[in-house]
Amino acid sequence: xxxxxxxxxxxxxxxxxxxxxxxxxxxxxxxxxxxxxxxxxxxxxxxxxxxxxxxxxxxxxxxxxxxxxxxxxxxxxxxxxxxxxxxxxxxxxxxxxxxxxxxxxxxxxxxxxxxxxxxxxxxxxxxxxxxxxxxxxxxxxxxxxxxxxxxxxxxxxxxxxxxxxxxxxxxxxxxxxxxxxxxxxxxxxxxxxxxxxxxxxxxxxxxxxxxxxxxxxxxxxxxxxxxxxxxxxxxxxxxxxxxxxxxxxxxxxxxxxxxxxxxxxxxxxxxxxxxxxxxxxxxxxxxxxxxxxxxxxxxxxxxxxxxxxxxxxxxxxxxxxxxxxxxxxxxxxxxxxxxxxxxxxxxxxxxxxxxxxxxxxxxxxxxxxxxxxxxxxxxxxxxxxxxxxxxxxxxxxxxx
Amino acid sequence: xxxxxxxxxxxxxxxxxxxxxxxxxxxxxxxxxxxxxxxxxxxxxxxxxxxxxxxxxxxxxxxxxxxxxxxxxxxxxxxxxxxxxxxxxxxxxxxxxxxxxxxxxxxxxxxxxxxxxxxxxxxxxxxxxxxxxxxxxxxxxxxxxxxxxxxxxxxxxxxxxxxxxxxxxxxxxxxxxxxxxxxxxxxxxxxxxxxxxxxxxxxxxxxxxxxxxxxxxxxx
Numbered sequence: 001x002x003x004x005x006x007x008x009x010x011x012x013x014x015x016x017x018x019x020x021x022x023x024x025x026x027x028x029x030x031x032x033x034x035x036x037x038x039x040x041x042x043x044x045x046x047x048x049x050x051x052x053x054x055x056x057x058x059x060x061x062x063x064x065x066x067x068x069x070x071x072x073x074x075x076x077x078x079x080x081x082x083x084x085x086x087x088x089x090x091x092x093x094x095x096x097x098x099x100x101x102x103x104x105x106x107x108x109x110x111x112x113x114x115x116x117x118x119x120x121x122x123x124x125x126x127x128x129x130x131x132x133x134x135x136x137x138x139x140x141x142x143x144x145x146x147x148x149x150x151x152x153x154x155x156x157x158x159x160x161x162x163x164x165x166x167x168x169x170x171x172x173x174x175x176x177x178x179x180x181x182x183x184x185x186x187x188x189x190x191x192x193x194x195x196x197x198x199x200x201x202x203x204x205x206x207x208x209x210x211x212x213x214x215x216x217x218x219x220x221x222x223x224x225x226x227x228x229x230x231x232x233x234x235x236x237x238x239x240x241x242x243x244x245x246x247x248x249x250x251x252x253x254x255x256x257x258x259x260x261x262x263x264x265x266x267x268x269x270x271x272x273x274x275x276x277x278x279x280x281x282x283x284x285x286x287x288x289x290x291x292x293x294x295x296x297x298x299x300x301x302x303x304x305x306x307x308x309x310x311x312x313x314x315x316x317x318x319x320x321x322x323x324x325x326x327x328x329x330x331x332x333x334x335x336x337x338x339x340x341x342x343x344x345x346x347x348x349x350x351x352x353x354x355x356x357x358x359x360x361x362x363x364x365x366x367x368x369x370x371x372x373x374x375x376x377x378x379x380x381x382x383x384x385x386x387x388x389x390x391x392x393x394x395x396x397x398x399x400x
Numbered sequence: 401x402x403x404x405x406x407x408x409x410x411x412x413x414x415x416x417x418x419x420x421x422x423x424x425x426x427x428x429x430x431x432x433x434x435x436x437x438x439x440x441x442x443x444x445x446x447x448x449x450x451x452x453x454x455x456x457x458x459x460x461x462x463x464x465x466x467x468x469x470x471x472x473x474x475x476x477x478x479x480x481x482x483x484x485x486x487x488x489x490x491x492x493x494x495x496x497x498x499x500x501x502x503x504x505x506x507x508x509x510x511x512x513x514x515x516x517x518x519x520x521x522x523x524x525x526x527x528x529x530x531x532x533x534x535x536x537x538x539x540x541x542x543x544x545x546x547x548x549x550x551x552x553x554x555x556x557x558x559x560x561x562x563x564x565x566x567x568x569x570x571x572x573x574x575x576x577x578x579x580x581x582x583x584x585x586x587x588x589x590x591x592x593x594x595x596x597x598x599x600x601x602x603x604x605x606x607x608x609x610x611x612x613x614x615x616x617x618x619x620x
Contacts, residue, residue: 135585142589162589215531215620216449223445223531254444369620373538374545378609382545389552390501394494396560398475398483 063116072109075173078117081144081164085115088166092173099199100181101327103334110151111180113173118143118159144169148176155179174200184334189344192238194311197330198319207367210316214364218259219308220252228365233357236309237317239342246305247297256293261285263297264304272299313364317345320360324349401491406503413473417507420466421514427462428522428617431455443529448618456614459515459539463547464611466511471554474504479558497559504555508547516540519617532618539617546615549608 064076070089077085097104121139126132144164147157156179158172181197182190203209214226224232234240235249243249251259260281264272273281276296284293307314322329325348333348342353349356374382410417431451478486486496516536523534557565579593 137585212620216445218446226531258444258446371535371538373535374542379545381609382549386548386552389556390498393501393552393556393559394497396497396556396564398479398559398562 064114070108071105073111073113074109075113075115077115081115081117084164084166084169088169089113089173091166091170092177095170095174095201096177096181096199097327099322099327100197100330103181103184103330107177107180107184111155111176112149113176114147115169116145117141118145146172146176148179150180150183153183155183171200181330184330186334186336186344188339189333189341192307192341193314193318196315198315198322202316202319205367206312206316206319207364208369210310210313211364211368213310213312217308217310218255218262219250220255221250222308222310222313225309225361226364228361230354230357230361233309233361234342234353236307237314237341237357238307238309239345239353239357240340242302242307246302247294250305250308253290256290256297257285257288259305260293260296264300268300268304272296275299316364317356317360320363321345321349321356324351324356324359326350402499402502405496405499406506408477409470409474409500409503409507412477413470413507416466416469416473417511420462420511423458423462424511424514425518427455427458427515428519431617432522432526443527445529445531448529448532452616452618453614456616459543459615459617460546460611462511462515463543464550467508467547467549467551468554470504470507471551471558474500474555475558500559501552501555504551505548508551509544512540512544512547515543523618528618532620534618536617539615542615546611 063078066077066079066082068075068077068082068086068089070086071093073089073093075085075089093104093108100107118141119139120142122134122137124136125134127134141162143162144160145157146160146169148155155176158175160168160172175196178196178199181199182193182195185193185197211226214222217223217226219236221232221236225236235243247256247259263269276299280292280296283289284296325332329348329350332350333344336344336347338344338347345356346353431454432448486493489496516539519539520534520536523536528534575593576591576597579588579591582588583591
């Protein structure tokens with residue numbers, strides 16, 4: 001077993017000075033009295049900490065006096081919110097069941113939700129800048145906090161606006177359920193899906209915005225996918241495996257200057273910047289000298305280049321997988337032993353991965369936004385407004 | 401008669417309309433020429449797209465500016481001369497106002513045509529990637545409709561009875577002030593009337609909703 005690393009000299013010296021400073025008054029007392037005093041102080045500190053913990057726990061429990069249970073899913077909230085919460089939960093679970101079928105009943109009991117009011121009040125205060133006093137207001141509900149746990153582990157919650165809308169609440173509940181389903185899947189697939197399995201109805205223009213994203217993506221492989229190249233889609237989605245040379249596999253020459261400017265997280269970029277001169281950075285990013293770009297990018301670790309296909313595209317492919325596979329798709333996905341994402345999706349959908357990709361590409365290309373000519377509603381609304389203003393102008397008498 | 405009114409208004413608005421035509425020619429050039437990397441002979445699509453999004457904001461500002469100035473120019477000379485010229489014309493007042501309105505709309509239409517023409521020429525010259533397409537006609541129509549709405553609003557305001565305008569503006573200002581006051585003391589959660597006004601003007605198919613969308617010369 002290795003010993004702990006030694007403390008830095010500065011820390012040791014500081015600690016010594018503090019010990020000496022504290023030791024002067026303590027040395028005047030007898031050793032027994034000092035020990036007793038230390039023990040009393042420690043006991044006092046421990047009891048205060050316990051008190052803080054118990055008060056925090058009590059504060060967390062405040063207002064959670066009613067439990068709502070739907071399909072085994074338990075939600076704790078206040079009595080005033082119980083009926084709205086029950087209706088929203090029923091709505092969310094019905095929508096979830098439409099996609100994941102019987103899995104809903106096995107997942108629901110493992111999820112625990114809380115919905116509490118957020119109350120705030122304004123304290124009396126005086127502003128020397130404006131010269132006005134702010135009058136205190138009574139405590140009132142200004143919002144709602146929604147939290148969830150799956151198998152005892154936290155799931156990111158949500159803040160909801162006041163007054164509470166039942167549809168917003170149902171959306172938040174479905175969102176929690178989407179995260180719970182993702183935890184139910186193989187870990188790699190959960191990460192590929194950004195920890196969320198889409199269960200809510202897709203936004204009307206999801207595929208149109210996916211097409212726009214793909215067609216203008218920084219990675220060449222994604223743009224080729226938008227043009228209908230199936231192999232590029234497989235590569236861009238990393239459906240089979242992550243390529244050994246990610247830059248060569250995913251990007252074209254013309255992508256490199258932008259990639260050198262944007263790849264990796266802040267720490268990785270800063271590390272790369274420390275190891276290259278300003279001239280080199282400028283040569284790559286501004287003058288597009290590709291050899292310099294390649295040298296800069298070789299400084300970054302492989303994980304700086306993440307799967308280039310946007311999360312919305314992965315969501316869209318997962319939606320197609322679930323709709324193709326039907327309500328049993330999630331069960332098959334959970335039980336599959338295939339290690340590649342392509343194999344897992346194919347098992348869930350019940351069709352070969354290539355067929356699934358071809359369908360998805362056709363669907364996205366078909367959703368390509370049309371000409372940006374103003375639509376009829378907009379044109380009519382504009383013309384109505386113009387006619388109204390013209391009518392108002394005709395009745396005017398500016399010489400009055 | 402329309403030609404006479406158009407001529408008069410053209411004389412008053414000529415500097416701004418000519419300037420707008422020049423700017424309409426410059427926007428697509430500046431958006432399209434800086435895109436290719438010097439050592440690579442093709443456009444880098446994400447940069448090109450960002451440039452076009454930037455140009456979209458410039459088109460919106462141009463539409464707003466030219467609409468405001470043309471609307472003001474429509475009435476400024478009349479207001480200077482106490483409306484004597486307008487009242488001495490042998491035609492009904494409503495017809496005269498509509499002629500002025502039509503002349504303003506025509507001048508904005510000329511700028512919109514310039515937007516479409518210059519945009520179309522620039523896009524035809526630029527080696528656009530296969531994934532992107534130019535929409536100069538769509539842009540010109542959007543520009544014209546987008547400019548006509550603020551033009552109509554300001555035109556109507558300037559052509560109205562000043563007393564009535566003052567009353568309406570004062571009423572709206574009072575309602576908004578009370579609304580803000582109620583929200584600040586906590587009687588309401590947020591300024592409701594202001595929210596309705598902004599929603600009505602900008603949301604969905606509101607009259608100024610066009611300014612929230614992108615006016616793209618080149619798109620997917």
